Amino acid sequence: MKRPIPTELLAELCAAGILEDAAPAGPELLAQSWANGLAGAFTGRARVEGRALRVRIGIPRRFPNVLPRIYVLDLDSRLPHVHKHGYVCYSEHDGVLLDRRDAVAVVADALRMALELVASGLRGDNSAAFIEELALYWPGQALALSMVSPGEEIRWVCGVRMSKLWHLFDNRAQANRALPGLPAEQVLYVPLHEVTRPIDSTPSEWGTTEITRFIKQNLTDAQRKSLHTQLRGKPRASSFVVVRVPLPRGGQCLIGVEYLGIQGEHPLTRRPGTAGAQAITVFRQDLDYLVARGGGLAAVRRSRALLIGCGAVGGHVAGELARAGVQALTLVDPDELRPENAYRHVLGQPLASDVLRAFLKSPAKVHLLTFELRTHYPALTVEPVVAAIEQAIEAGTIRLADFDIVIAATGDPNVDRWLNETALDAAEAPPIVYTWLEPLGLGGHAALIAGHGPKQPRPAGCLDCLFTPAQEERAPALCNRAAFAAPGQAVTRELAACGNAFTPFGSLDAVRTAELAVRLALQAMTGEHRGALLRSWKGDPAAFRTAGYRTAPRFEEPVERLEHAGEVFSQPHCPVCAPPFMARRAAAPG
8 A cells, every 4th residue: 555645644634624724844844853754744733722732743754654743832831741842742652553544544643642632731630740751851961770779768879980871789799799890989869758749840941959859848857857867967079869759650760860069068958058960860770670671570589599400491491580580590500511502502602712711610501601691680699500409409509498499400300300309308398390391392391399398288299290100000101191202212312423312302492391481480489389280382293203203192182271271280199299108208217
């Protein structure tokens, strides 16, 4: 379909009566900065709250795939959502479905929404929006990246100045980890608990007096007293203050102000001296903000996770745990990253830099993955342990009870079954998710085993329940009953010499299995699931069957049961978790 050019659209708009006295903008107007990206613009008149206002409609070059721009030009005061050059921010652009076949209706709806917003501002109905958009209006002469956790108390935090860019941290130790060797300064953090007085002009017009008045007016009596006590009689030439502002619709923003050339007492004391001030735009980089923005869970923000196995599945598990908000992550794996796994491991080809290798000491998976995670998530605490999990537990390097969740991504059923029994024998253990995948895209699995402790009984159901045959089986074979592949088939391959055997699967299979495991782990941490639960995804069996392999009957189960609902499993005669066996092991000496 041919898109209407601006002149054609103007005629349709005039015929529809959308604008009065409409005329196209000339080349001199379209050459100005406000018209960047526009194919054309029209100026006319529209009535708003009894006033005839000049309105300009800008038609982007990408129209009608994007919304038109609306400008209101005759306002004698600043209104919420009305920005420079009279631009009206009337709608979010993401998620808006436009009728590309009716360009006139798109423009008419846009103009209607923009004028309703202007009318609301003229009536004073949306004055609180100035606070909602405070950070947007804040006229920062410098920038700050803030790792400060917005708390409820006035306190001193730490700032590192780099020319016109500040880095803000909760404390000096955090600053030293992120920016070692750079000098730090004290920064005052002031949380406003409520903005009790509406502001009558946009902050972009404020000077020192207005900025200071805004802060002081919205302090509680206790906060005023605290500030006066902390600042009185402590002369300083400059002072950086970062202010938390609660937003009317929920949430919070941070703004900054640096007082310069202070003469006498600090501007936030009861008897302030004189000072200049510059506003500082603060970009939040704290975990509470970033995790929420990324869809993470506040409930797991302080959690400690143990990841056993940092291969193709475990590498993806580590990143997703970090992005979900887990604060501390311990990685356990004895192996180095092998070059032949580059195309299915999250790290790709091992880094060959001599400097990096010297820094990391070894190309162990846990060291390389730790470096990667710390680079991308500097607030995340990562501890690498180069050891098999059996050795780490027996040496006391790892105590299961120290963690809130364990994910075992070893891909080795023998190691997993040892860990399962060790955890059940321990006096206290967290929930454990065991995860593994099957060859040639057949599927992947995640099995949750509940934790136990002094106030939490040992769970019914354990990993060994999946390896325990039904009592009625006449010739039981040792196999994993959750598997999609029929038992008794060798599915490993070798592309080189002996010792280079591998299970054939691709990166997409690893990613999907890691997702399944992390979702189940998060549900365990938030208490959504507490018992033994098995979830499985199944793929296209064509490659598996073409290779001459057979699928197990479980592969025919519906996806709704396998992946969405999951299966609750336990065997009353399991030799590991059934009550008679548990009692016998508890009574055994040693």
